[in-house]
Amino acid sequence: xxxxxxxxxxxRLWFRYRLHEKxxxxxxxxxxxKYSAVILVHGCFWHGHDCKYFKLPSTRGEFxxxxxxxxxxxxxxxxxxxxxxxxxxxxxxxxxxxxxxxNTEAVCHKIxxxxxxxxxxxxIRE
Numbered sequence: 001x002x003x004x005x006x007x008x009x010x011x012r013l014w015f016r017y018r019l020h021e022k023x024x025x026x027x028x029x030x031x032x033x034k035y036s037a038v039i040l041v042h043g044c045f046w047h048g049h050d051c052k053y054f055k056l057p058s059t060r061g062e063f064x065x066x067x068x069x070x071x072x073x074x075x076x077x078x079x080x081x082x083x084x085x086x087x088x089x090x091x092x093x094x095x096x097x098x099x100x101x102x103n104t105e106a107v108c109h110k111i112x113x114x115x116x117x118x119x120x121x122x123x124i125r126e
Contacts, residue, residue, distance in 0.1 A: 002094045003029050003041040009108030015115070024087070026078030035115045037088040040079075044094045048072050051095045051126055088120050095126035 007030060010017065017039075018031040028038035044053040048068040057064050082089050090111060097104045107124055114122040 002043070002092070002097045005097050005104045006030065006039065006041055006092055006108065006111070009104050010111065013108060013112050015112070025081035025085070026074070028078075028082070032115065035088065036086060037090065037115055038082055039090045039092060039111065040075075041092045042075070042094065046071055047075060047093075049093050049095065049125070051093070053095050053098065083120070090114060090122040090124070093123075093125045096124045098126075 007017070007019075010030070015032060016034075018033065020027045020029065021031040021038075024031065024038065026040075029041045030039035032038070042049065044051050045055075046068070048054065048071065056068075079089055079091075092107060092111070096107050110124055111122070
């Protein structure tokens, strides 16, 4: 759901994008070729974000720890490959858009400002 909120917010701001481009490392969630930018929308649990929404399950702890560490290392590898290929990367964490819908609009405006800037990276968190 956070990805859909970001996509619809960007669409309302007249940004056009591609979804899950297969030719790019990690198949980024949102690709904006006009701006040489990709947006990765990360779920706090699945990507091991250090926020109030992440809690390691008490059952099968070793499995989940290994799974999340693998996701994090894959994220780093894919992000490095995207940057090396000349892409600008924005990471939006689930906690930034979770809750009231007012957060989504503010997040989309931050992304819009970043897209129009020359900054290489942006991370939006709670």
